[in-house]
Amino acid sequence: MILAELRESLGARARDWAKAAGAPLPADLPITVPPPKMQADLCLPWPLAMAKAARKPPLELAESLARSLTGLIVLEDARPSPPGFVNLRLSNSALCANLKAVTLSPQDYGRDKGGPARQVLIEFVSANPTGPLHLASGRGATLGDCLVRILRRLGRQASSEYYVNDAGNQVERLGLSLHARRHGQEPPEKGYQGQYVTDLARSFPAEADSWTPQRWQQEGIKALLATHREDMDSFGVSFDRWFRESELHVKDELKSTLRLLQDRGMVYEKEGAVWLGTSGAAESEDDKDRVLIKAGGTATYFLADIAYHEDKFSRGFAQCIDIWGADHHGYVPRMKAAIAALGHPPESFQVIIHQLIHLFRGQEAVKMSKRTGEFVRLREVVEEVGRDACRFFFALRTPDSHLNFDLELAKKQSSENPVYYCQYVHARICSIFREAEKQGLFGPDLPLPGPNGSFLTSPEERALLLKIAWFPEVLKDCEKLLSPHPLANYILELAGLYHPFYEKCRVVDPQQPQVSRARLLLCAGVRDVIAQGLGLLGVSAPEQM
RNA sequence: GCGCCCGUAGUGAAAUGGAUAUCACGACAGCCUCCGAAGCUGUAAGUGCAGGUUCGAUUCCUGCCGGGCGCACCA
Numbered sequence: 001m002i003l004a005e006l007r008e009s010l011g012a013r014a015r016d017w018a019k020a021a022g023a024p025l026p027a028d029l030p031i032t033v034p035p036p037k038m039q040a041d042l043c044l045p046w047p048l049a050m051a052k053a054a055r056k057p058p059l060e061l062a063e064s065l066a067r068s069l070t071g072l073i074v075l076e077d078a079r080p081s082p083p084g085f086v087n088l089r090l091s092n093s094a095l096c097a098n099l100k101a102v103t104l105s106p107q108d109y110g111r112d113k114g115g116p117a118r119q120v121l122i123e124f125v126s127a128n129p130t131g132p133l134h135l136a137s138g139r140g141a142t143l144g145d146c147l148v149r150i151l152r153r154l155g156r157q158a159s160s161e162y163y164v165n166d167a168g169n170q171v172e173r174l175g176l177s178l179h180a181r182r183h184g185q186e187p188p189e190k191g192y193q194g195q196y197v198t199d200l201a202r203s204f205p206a207e208a209d210s211w212t213p214q215r216w217q218q219e220g221i222k223a224l225l226a227t228h229r230e231d232m233d234s235f236g237v238s239f240d241r242w243f244r245e246s247e248l249h250v251k252d253e254l255k256s257t258l259r260l261l262q263d264r265g266m267v268y269e270k271e272g273a274v275w276l277g278t279s280g281a282a283e284s285e286d287d288k289d290r291v292l293i294k295a296g297g298t299a300t301y302f303l304a305d306i307a308y309h310e311d312k313f314s315r316g317f318a319q320c321i322d323i324w325g326a327d328h329h330g331y332v333p334r335m336k337a338a339i340a341a342l343g344h345p346p347e348s349f350q351v352i353i354h355q356l357i358h359l360f361r362g363q364e365a366v367k368m369s370k371r372t373g374e375f376v377r378l379r380e381v382v383e384e385v386g387r388d389a390c391r392f393f394f395a396l397r398t399p400d401s402h403l404n405f406d407l408e409l410a411k412k413q414s415s416e417n418p419v420y421y422c423q424y425v426h427a428r429i430c431s432i433f434r435e436a437e438k439q440g441l442f443g444p445d446l447p448l449p450g451p452n453g454s455f456l457t458s459p460e461e462r463a464l465l466l467k468i469a470w471f472p473e474v475l476k477d478c479e480k481l482l483s484p485h486p487l488a489n490y491i492l493e494l495a496g497l498y499h500p501f502y503e504k505c506r507v508v509d510p511q512q513p514q515v516s517r518a519r520l521l522l523c524a525g526v527r528d529v530i531a532q533g534l535g536l537l538g539v540s541a542p543e544q545m
Numbered sequence: 546g547c548g549c550c551c552g553u554a555g556u557g558a559a560a561u562g563g564a565u566a567u568c569a570c571g572a573c574a575g576c577c578u579c580c581g582a583a584g585c586u587g588u589a590a591g592u593g594c595a596g597g598u599u600c601g602a603u604u605c606c607u608g609c610c611g612g613g614c615g616c617a618c619c620a
Contacts (some may be wrong), residue, residue, distance in 0.1 A: 294618040330615045435580045508580045
């Protein structure tokens, strides 16, 4: 919380200064990390941004800004630095007070009191229930689940949802394929060829011999959906709701949505089909009109998708975020155009596109397709390399990164996975606490000390104190970027700062109980922030390993 | 052909337009009578190419080269 409060008080102080300087403060009041040589904790690049509007040399502005900030209690000092930065050093007591607050209630650390209260719905994975979940779903699942956790931590109202396409041609083909396999026949053209279809068809009792393809469709979806739930569950992902496309049809929402679009004048008929006329609009996202009802009279998948999103908004969600693989990125403009056609503000709908995973076995690329049955199941990989390593691997990278996943190296990589580096720090600190208790420096009757700024002054200790203070800002970065990767990288950096401290600063030392106990407080803060951070990524923080 | 994404050290990645570009793996040289060596210390190695905008560009713009994905009255 310390940086949020600091930003507020800096802003309040600087407002009068900015008026006198003749230029507005940068809108978001950026605070950055100065290079190590500067021997400062934080940096304000504000004068550089304001110099042009103020028509003054940036260094001169930095000097006057630094002067205007003197006297703030949390600041040790504020110094101008060429070409126009102001470097800040925080008082040790402020950093220690923050540390104490973290250890008192770790699960509240990072809550953003001033944030928006709107309801957010994040839809992700939403794989068709026509086959098992493959590895690619792991990336979207990690992204979505981590985001939901992080948004909730920030205090937002976030819900997760999995859309199940249990209507239409694809699932009909599944039913036909199962029926065919049950009777020893080949699946129909465009049916599902995978071995799992045969296995599934054979797994039902004798009565299934008389099932119709329609019945096979229902039972097949049910069974496959159950595996999706199991796989998500063992991956640490739970959804607030599994929304079935068939619910839309039961409630006749395709028709009502179409009517809504008609009433808004967005629809026309041409060549026997019904079209959504979005291409003409002044700021339309899409450059073509799209068919809603085919000439044959059946609805397109696009219309069902629009109805589904209208349903989301009607349930009170003010912001809808969809997470899609890059193979669907061409669908984004038309969906945005449709949201606008429904009359919703453009910013109420966002799509996170994540690039695809390319699978290899050694040098050889593995093609993935449910229809041919060639794919690698998420479950296999999770069983092989472990959920923690798998999730951390996905969480560490931006959604935009194209990543290769070599199955042969997966296991080897798992022992080299940076997640163990982070978990090791947690386990090591837990071990230190066990030792401290043995030595009588900590225990049920001897809780951690209060904040005391006169200890924890070495560079290694201050680096940790400062890093801990950044945690809430990192969560806000994740929200801004709609990605957990800043958090994963942050945990790695925090863990990296711990070992040098451990080497230089003896923690458990009965000869120096006061220093010892102050350091235990610091260890507790690191332990708690790592545990919280890993928890937000859906990764465990073991006490021993 | 058009559109989206990516090109950072040997490898994989990070960096709201900020100062000397971080981190891990790998390589090389060291460190366990001492709270966990899954660790630490040190060394070598990097922004695809060419322009532009800017006080300042890995970041923004243009072109080129290389790679991934997508361009249905399919779902």
